[in-house]
Amino acid sequence: MSQAFVKEEDSQWLHEILPTEQALILYLSRENNGIRVYEKSRHTDKKGRAIIEMSNGLGYTKDENGRWCIA
Numbered sequence: 001m002s003q004a005f006v007k008e009e010d011s012q013w014l015h016e017i018l019p020t021e022q023a024l025i026l027y028l029s030r031e032n033n034g035i036r037v038y039e040k041s042r043h044t045d046k047k048g049r050a051i052i053e054m055s056n057g058l059g060y061t062k063d064e065n066g067r068w069c070i071a
Helices: 021-031
Strands: 039-044 050-054 059-062 068-070
Antiparallel strands (some): 050 059, 059 068
């Protein structure tokens, strides 16, 4: 059997994408069935981390390793 039929999907996890805002927007838009996700606001939490509130209703920040995570 060809591997073309074995591979299920090319998905990534949030923590696997590049730690740039553009990469976050592209990832979230792709996960949102191609509907663009955009930044609505930004603030800093008690730990001093930047929280980016996105149009999908969730906030995102970078963890201690610089990887994206849900705030």
